[in-house]
Amino acid sequence: MADIIIKNGYILTMDPSVDNIRNGVVVIEDGRITDVCEKTEEAADIVIDAQGSVVMPGFINTHTHAGMTLFRGYADDLALSDWLENHIWPAEAELTASDVYAGTRLACLEMIKSGTIAFADMYFFMDEVGKVVESSGLRAALSYGMIELWDEEKGKRELKEGKSFVNEWNGKADGRISAMYGPHAPNTCSKEFLMKVREQATEDNAKIHIHVLETEAELNQMKEQYGMCSVNMLDSIDFFGPDVLAAHCIWLSDGDMDILRNNNVNISHNPVSNMKLASGIAPVTKLLDRGANVCLGTDGCASNNNLGMFEEMKAAALLQKVDTMDPMALPARQVLEMGTVNGAKALDINSGMIRKGYNADVIIVDMNKAHLNPLYDVPSHLVYSAGSSDVRTTIVNGKVLMDDYRVVCMDEQKVIDEARDAAAELISRVDAKK
Numbered sequence: 001m002a003d004i005i006i007k008n009g010y011i012l013t014m015d016p017s018v019d020n021i022r023n024g025v026v027v028i029e030d031g032r033i034t035d036v037c038e039k040t041e042e043a044a045d046i047v048i049d050a051q052g053s054v055v056m057p058g059f060i061n062t063h064t065h066a067g068m069t070l071f072r073g074y075a076d077d078l079a080l081s082d083w084l085e086n087h088i089w090p091a092e093a094e095l096t097a098s099d100v101y102a103g104t105r106l107a108c109l110e111m112i113k114s115g116t117i118a119f120a121d122m123y124f125f126m127d128e129v130g131k132v133v134e135s136s137g138l139r140a141a142l143s144y145g146m147i148e149l150w151d152e153e154k155g156k157r158e159l160k161e162g163k164s165f166v167n168e169w170n171g172k173a174d175g176r177i178s179a180m181y182g183p184h185a186p187n188t189c190s191k192e193f194l195m196k197v198r199e200q201a202t203e204d205n206a207k208i209h210i211h212v213l214e215t216e217a218e219l220n221q222m223k224e225q226y227g228m229c230s231v232n233m234l235d236s237i238d239f240f241g242p243d244v245l246a247a248h249c250i251w252l253s254d255g256d257m258d259i260l261r262n263n264n265v266n267i268s269h270n271p272v273s274n275m276k277l278a279s280g281i282a283p284v285t286k287l288l289d290r291g292a293n294v295c296l297g298t299d300g301c302a303s304n305n306n307l308g309m310f311e312e313m314k315a316a317a318l319l320q321k322v323d324t325m326d327p328m329a330l331p332a333r334q335v336l337e338m339g340t341v342n343g344a345k346a347l348d349i350n351s352g353m354i355r356k357g358y359n360a361d362v363i364i365v366d367m368n369k370a371h372l373n374p375l376y377d378v379p380s381h382l383v384y385s386a387g388s389s390d391v392r393t394t395i396v397n398g399k400v401l402m403d404d405y406r407v408v409c410m411d412e413q414k415v416i417d418e419a420r421d422a423a424a425e426l427i428s429r430v431d432a433k434k
């Protein structure tokens with residue numbers, strides 16, 4: 001007997017080798033999708049009627065700082081350097097482990113409710129993040145954000161912390177958690193430090209998550225310091241490879257794009273954060289044309305200000321259209337791939353498609369809504385009209401985390417209350433230091 005059967009839904013497979021099914025069935029057993037078909041005679045413990053809904057792979061948020069939900073709306077409408085240095089970093093200096101626990105729980109709740117099944121995180125107190133991911137049922141690629149700032153002693157401590165996190169958490173929670181190294185950025189970590197990180201990651205068989213060319217200021221700083229941009233500098237130390245997840249990647253030359261493509265670097269595009277901080281527009285269309293793997297991420301809640309992937313998809317599509325002045329640029333189907341298939345490739349997980357043998361990381365989107373009717377084309381609605389609150393069911397690793405709008409893996413109100421309390425106390429500590 002199967003664990004879960006989802007029936008009567010429109011199956012959006014995202015699998016290039018299999019057509020979508022208008023009225024189909026997804027069978028789930030032992031955390032895997034065991035069948036995708038028109039009809040089944042099989043029985044299951046749980047039968048979900050997805051009438052009037054789309055059954056699709058859940059989203060993969062490939063760049064975030066989950067604990068930053070506590071700073072949602074705390075410092076807005078500022079330039080990135082001012083925002084980070086004068087507002088966010090002083091506030092983060094007061095963060096405690098229990099704050100990160102509360103903030104990450106809130107983030108996981110929000111992600112489950114908005115159809116995200118996995119996320120790539122870079123933050124502090126990562127043991128707390130690991131615990132939250134483990135108990136929530138989500139999947140995640142976690143990294144301790146190492147900020148060296150050209151201080152050799154600090155660099156040693158940071159790398160030690162990054163390494164102990166990798167050693168402890170890589171492969172945990174039945175393989176739902178992978179651990180990565182998270183050097184913050186080429187303008188906050190020295191070349192020597194980045195070389196050590198690369199070496200350590202290779203030795204530990206762990207991936208690397210880093211911010212790259214998010215601002216023009218970074219580009220200028222790198223040119224001044226090294227006589228070359230971040231991509232060239234990283235390439236000169238053989239930093240790149242298919243195990244690297246580079247966030248933002250805005251200020252790229254054509255040569256940089258070739259380097260990223262030729263090294264199979266995964267690029268996390270974060271359009272909402274990039275627009276909000278006026279960081280710039282990443283050349284997504286050009287990267288995709290080259291065959292680079294571009295996926296989507298929201299960035300932290302202080303620069304977005306939510307973790308919704310529907311919104312991120314729409315922003316990505318619209319931004320490329322206006323940037324290239326071509327309304328055919330980045331069509332709905334391709335953005336959906338960025339949010340699912342490409343994200344799975346970046347995190348190296350067997351998710352992102354409704355396909356036999358793949359992880360049962362499935363969401364059900366309710367289409368019986370005013371803003372989703374009439375329905376001509378499913379990808380179009382998902383990208384241009386649907387929103388986070390249209391997700392009715394979220395399944396990760398064959399476990400139902402949200403069942404028909406009801407989150408079953410955590411006490412929703414308690415998570416919200418605890419995060420609100422933690423944020424209030426945190427900000428009063430920050431204000432007391434001013």
Ligand SMILES: O=c1[nH]cnc2c1ncn2[C@@H]1O[C@H](CO)[C@@H](O)[C@H]1O
Binds near residue numbers: 089122124145184
């Ligand atoms: O958009 C961004 N650019 C650069 N740094 C960021 C951004 N968003 C968050 N952080 C910062 O990265 C560190 C993660 O470990 C944190 O300090 C966080 O505030």
Ligand SMILES: [Zn+2]
Binds near residue numbers: 065211
């Ligand atoms: Zn970031």
